[in-house]
Amino acid sequence: xxxxxxxxxxxxxxxxxxxxxxxxxxxxxxxxxxxxxxxxxxxxxxxxxxxxxxxxxxxxxxxxxxxxxxxxxxxxxxxxxxxxxxxxxxxxxxxxxxxxxxxxxxxxxxxxxxxxxxxxxxxxxxxxxxxxxxxxxxxxxxxxxxxxxxxxxxxxxxxxxxxxxxxxxxxxxxxxxxxxxxxxxxxxxxxxxxxxxxxxxxxxxxxxxxxxxxxxxxxxxxxxxxxxxxxxxxxxxxxxxxxxxxxxxxxxxxxxxxxxxxxxxxxxxxxxxxxxxxxxxxxxxxxxxxxxxxxxxxxxxxxxxxxxxxxxxxxxxxxxxxxxxxxxxxxxxxxxxxxxxxxxxxxxxxxxxxxxxxxxxxxxxxxxxxxxxxxxxxxxxxxxxxxxxxxxxxxxxxxxxxxxxxxxxxxxxxxxxxxxxxxxxxxxxxxxxxxxxxxxxxxxxxxxxxxxxxxxxxxxxxxxxxxxxxxxxxxxxxxxxxxxxxxxxxxxxxxxxxxxxxxxxxxxxxxxxxxxxxxxxxxxxxxxxxxxxxxxxxxxxxxxxxxxxxxxxxxxxxxxxxxxxxxxxxxxxxxxxxxxxxxxxxxxxxxxxxxxxxxxxxxxxxxxxxxxxxxxxxxxxxxxxxxxxxxxxxxxxxxxxxxxxxxxxxxxxxxxxxxxxxxxxxxxxxxxxxxxxxxxxxxxxxxxxxxxxxxxxxxxxxxxxxxxxxxxxxxxxxxxxxxxxxxxxxxxxxxxxxxxxxxxxxxxxxxxxxxxxxxxxxxxxxxxxxxxxxxxxxxxxxxxxxxxxxxxxxxxxxxxxxxxxxxxxxxxxxxxxxxxxxxxxxxxxxxxxxxxxxxxxxxxxxxxxxxxxxxxxxxxxxxxxxxxxxxxxxxxxxxxxxxxxxxxxxxxxxxxxxxxxxxxxxxxxxxxxxxxxxxxxxxxxxxxxxxxxxxxxxx
Numbered sequence: 001x002x003x004x005x006x007x008x009x010x011x012x013x014x015x016x017x018x019x020x021x022x023x024x025x026x027x028x029x030x031x032x033x034x035x036x037x038x039x040x041x042x043x044x045x046x047x048x049x050x051x052x053x054x055x056x057x058x059x060x061x062x063x064x065x066x067x068x069x070x071x072x073x074x075x076x077x078x079x080x081x082x083x084x085x086x087x088x089x090x091x092x093x094x095x096x097x098x099x100x101x102x103x104x105x106x107x108x109x110x111x112x113x114x115x116x117x118x119x120x121x122x123x124x125x126x127x128x129x130x131x132x133x134x135x136x137x138x139x140x141x142x143x144x145x146x147x148x149x150x151x152x153x154x155x156x157x158x159x160x161x162x163x164x165x166x167x168x169x170x171x172x173x174x175x176x177x178x179x180x181x182x183x184x185x186x187x188x189x190x191x192x193x194x195x196x197x198x199x200x201x202x203x204x205x206x207x208x209x210x211x212x213x214x215x216x217x218x219x220x221x222x223x224x225x226x227x228x229x230x231x232x233x234x235x236x237x238x239x240x241x242x243x244x245x246x247x248x249x250x251x252x253x254x255x256x257x258x259x260x261x262x263x264x265x266x267x268x269x270x271x272x273x274x275x276x277x278x279x280x281x282x283x284x285x286x287x288x289x290x291x292x293x294x295x296x297x298x299x300x301x302x303x304x305x306x307x308x309x310x311x312x313x314x315x316x317x318x319x320x321x322x323x324x325x326x327x328x329x330x331x332x333x334x335x336x337x338x339x340x341x342x343x344x345x346x347x348x349x350x351x352x353x354x355x356x357x358x359x360x361x362x363x364x365x366x367x368x369x370x371x372x373x374x375x376x377x378x379x380x381x382x383x384x385x386x387x388x389x390x391x392x393x394x395x396x397x398x399x400x401x402x403x404x405x406x407x408x409x410x411x412x413x414x415x416x417x418x419x420x421x422x423x424x425x426x427x428x429x430x431x432x433x434x435x436x437x438x439x440x441x442x443x444x445x446x447x448x449x450x451x452x453x454x455x456x457x458x459x460x461x462x463x464x465x466x467x468x469x470x471x472x473x474x475x476x477x478x479x480x481x482x483x484x485x486x487x488x489x490x491x492x493x494x495x496x497x498x499x500x501x502x503x504x505x506x507x508x509x510x511x512x513x514x515x516x517x518x519x520x521x522x523x524x525x526x527x528x529x530x531x532x533x534x535x536x537x538x539x540x541x542x543x544x545x546x547x548x549x550x551x552x553x554x555x556x557x558x559x560x561x562x563x564x565x566x567x568x569x570x571x572x573x574x575x576x577x578x579x580x581x582x583x584x585x586x587x588x589x590x591x592x593x594x595x596x597x598x599x600x601x602x603x604x605x606x607x608x609x610x611x612x613x614x615x616x617x618x619x620x621x622x623x624x625x626x627x628x629x630x631x632x633x634x635x636x637x638x639x640x641x642x643x644x645x646x647x648x649x650x651x652x653x654x655x656x657x658x659x660x661x662x663x664x665x666x667x668x669x670x671x672x673x674x675x676x677x678x679x680x681x682x683x684x685x686x687x688x689x690x691x692x693x694x695x696x697x698x699x700x701x702x703x704x705x706x707x708x709x710x711x712x713x714x715x716x717x718x719x720x721x722x723x724x725x726x727x728x729x730x731x732x733x734x735x736x737x738x739x740x741x742x743x744x745x746x747x748x749x750x751x752x753x754x755x756x757x758x759x760x761x762x763x764x765x766x767x768x769x770x771x772x773x774x775x776x777x778x779x780x781x782x783x784x785x786x787x788x789x790x791x792x793x794x795x796x797x798x799x800x801x802x803x804x805x806x807x808x809x810x811x812x813x814x815x816x817x818x819x820x821x822x823x824x825x826x827x828x829x830x831x832x833x834x835x836x837x838x839x840x841x842x843x844x845x846x847x848x849x850x851x852x853x854x855x856x857x858x859x860x861x862x863x864x865x866x867x868x869x870x871x872x873x874x875x876x877x878x879x880x881x882x883x884x885x886x887x888x889x890x891x892x893x894x895x896x897x898x899x900x901x902x903x904x905x906x907x908x909x910x911x912x913x914x915x916x917x918x919x920x921x922x923x924x925x926x927x928x929x930x931x932x933x934x935x936x937x938x939x
Contacts, residue, residue, distance in 0.1 A: 036237035136304030163194035431487025531689035598634035651693030714742035739765035755808030821872030882928030
């Protein structure tokens with residue numbers, strides 16, 4: 001790349017001595033309220049409401065008057081009444097105070113025998129300002145040139161061509177010795193990007209100048225007023241009379257004025273450049289000054305107002321067309337990069353290695369942002385391309401940025417200036433684009449070295465070229481400076497596409513992580529399900545070995561910890577192994593059978609067993625594992641298997657290690673992202689499963705003993721035969737929340753109770769035992785009837801703070817007293833299904849009686865009692881809801897099925913009837929505990 005082809009740096013302001021101080025000085029100068037005008041025209045400030053002149057420039061002799069003639073007089077005293085009225089009407093009719101009105105811009109007027117252009121506007125102070133400039137009597141001479149020039153400009157196909165044509169056009173129109181087109185860089189400094197000049201002048205094309213040449217407040221005026229002329233640098237300013245405007249008691253705002261006098265600094269600047277006259281034409285787009293057309297002349301030169309307006313129109317076209325051409329080129333480049341981004345997205349979908357797919361395929365991230373070096377860090381994996389910093393340097397940069405939040409991209413072509421902390425970590429790097437990808441420390445990073453650039457300035461920028469630090473430069477001869485701590489500037493379109501690529505990657509990584517999470521969840525679910533199917537520990541670890549290969553590793557060994565040895569010693573036994581390659585399974589099995597005896601004291605397996613923590617060997621696992629094995633066959637077998645990475649994971653439950661699983665990867669392979677995280681989840685599930693297997697027998701024995709102690713056989717009487725049944729849903733614990741009871745009260749009444757405590761297994765059984773004891777104790781000691789018993793139970797639950805909620809029905813069968821053997825039956829229900837009655841004629845029904853609130857909720861619940869008389873030979877059935885509830889079936893359908901089945905069993909004794917009911921109503925694997933109580937009146 002040649003020097004002329006190198007893009008200009010965007011931040012040259014930083015290398016200009018004293019620039020910040022000059023900018024502050026310029027910002028403090030009130031150039032919009034100078035109190036003076038240039039003397040080639042006359043300014044009149046009028047009260048818009050009255051049309052009276054309240055202030056004027058002292059040079060009113062140009063129109064044949066004195067200040068005393070006009071101050072306090074109506075505008076019509078100078079201009080013809082129709083002209084004065086038209087100007088005042090325009091001033092009064094403006095909606096925006098600082099906008100120029102359109103009806104009188106300009107208005108040709110005659111004063112004496114001379115023609116003037118009357119230019120009127122409303123100032124920011126609210127004053128009417130009328131300026132009178134000598135008129136161009138022959139505007140047609142440049143109108144045709146302007147029209148033809150605009151036609152030529154419209155045919156430009158590049159910004160450079162447009163700028164050059166604009167410079168040539170303005171010089172033809174105005175006749176200035178030099179016409180330059182300025183471009184403003186993002187830091188405010190300018191560059192001459194096109195030039196037309198007289199042969200005797202030194203060329204300025206390509207030269208740069210500091211922002212203080214056209215400071216911020218001057219730029220604001222150039223936006224407000226699209227052209228500015230200084231016909232003669234050596235003019236004597238004409239003061240405004242009076243100095244303060246009587247209507248505002250302040251200097252008049254001349255921001256919109258054509259005649260506004262300029263800063264003395266600027267006039268000195270022109271003199272040092274050898275410029276006698278100037279014309280500036282603003283290039284404004286969307287309210288921003290993007291450039292200027294600057295005209296200079298060796299001798300004084302006045303440009304008529306009408307021509308200046310024509311040049312303003314030309315400048316507006318140049319600004320619009322330049323932005324359109326720039327946007328078109330940006331769009332073309334953006335479309336090119338979007339195509340690259342689409343190819344990268346395709347490559348992402350075809351590869352599991354995201355980082356490598358961005359730097360090692362047909363299209364790379366270097367095709368998105370041009371750079372000498374690229375680093376991609378995704379999912380913790382780092383890949384690089386070109387002359388890139390090493391992985392350690394990148395990790396250090398990521399760590400530094402992560403501490404700051406790593407939310408916004410870092411874009412700099414001057415790393416040592418912007419981020420000296422990062423420059424220390426990245427020696428040799430001058431420019432960097434670091435784009436965070438997600439919130440896990442992943443980044444896309446592009447790097448550029450320093451590029452020595454020769455920058456040519458419009459005048460020596462050193463302190464020796466100024467009389468004082470704040471004064472203009474004395475010489476404007478071409479001055480060269482080498483900038484060697486910057487990289488080439490970054491293309492903002494490319495950086496924008498890098499951010500768009502970031503968004504693609506965030507979505508891709510999220511999807512990939514979601515897929516891995518789903519696979520991880522599926523694997524852990526399979527582990528949980530398969531290990532739960534067996535309560536044999538050795539069968540469980542055999543299944544585990546075959547589940548984790550090849551999903552998590554290429555081969556594995558699973559061990560059990562045996563603790564029931566003398567002295568409390570824990571012994572490790574390798575029980576199962578597996579390899580994804582069938583031909584190597586025997587080799588792994590042989591190794592698993594020998595490795596424990598060959599292990600040295602500080603083996604990785606021993607470390608994991610002792611600490612209960614995961615031990616990982618990320619690389620060179622063969623050498624690392626050989627080092628902890630004694631010489632012999634086990635070491636030779638390991639060498640043949642040649643693992644690249646290894647990990648030992650404890651299988652823990654209840655704060656103790658019950659087993660270990662050792663995972664290995666094959667030669668040249670590493671653990672995939674998240675594989676060790678998944679392995680740890682699997683280890684947790686497996687540890688629980690193994691512990692559950694060991695606990696199974698103990699729990700089973702405990703549960704069966706608890707069941708025998710809680711669910712006793714019912715009493716038998718002469719007039720009543722009772723049978724009970726209990727069928728648990730939990731396989732390991734033969735008890736649950738359903739319960740029953742049958743006992744005789746002191747008065748001789750038989751009480752039948754059935755209920756359901758929330759939950760299953762031993763905890764529910766314990767709660768059930770408390771509740772059963774309360775019902776039995778209260779009923780047996782008080783001889784109370786069912787409703788009263790349940791009310792007392794509710795109060796006892798509250799008093800004793802029994803943490804349980806349960807349904808129950810208490811049914812009391814009074815002793816037979818009627819001659820026909822019929823009995824009175826009373827019951828009270830706490831949210832439980834109503835008892836069924838099977839009559840001697842074979843019909844069954846549920847007697848009316850609405851259940852009350854369940855037990856354990858509101859201790860003051862009012863309980864109700866229901867009554868029915870049943871004949872001798874009738875059967876009473878109490879049951880829990882597990883007998884009739886089925887998934888996908890209405891409860892009413894289950895109750896009807898029970899009633900129908902019961903009607904066909906009236907000829908059975910109570911024991912057979914109970915068994916037939918369970919066989920007919922329960923599925924093969926019940927979802928819920930079931931309890932029933934069956935009683936026949938008359939024995």
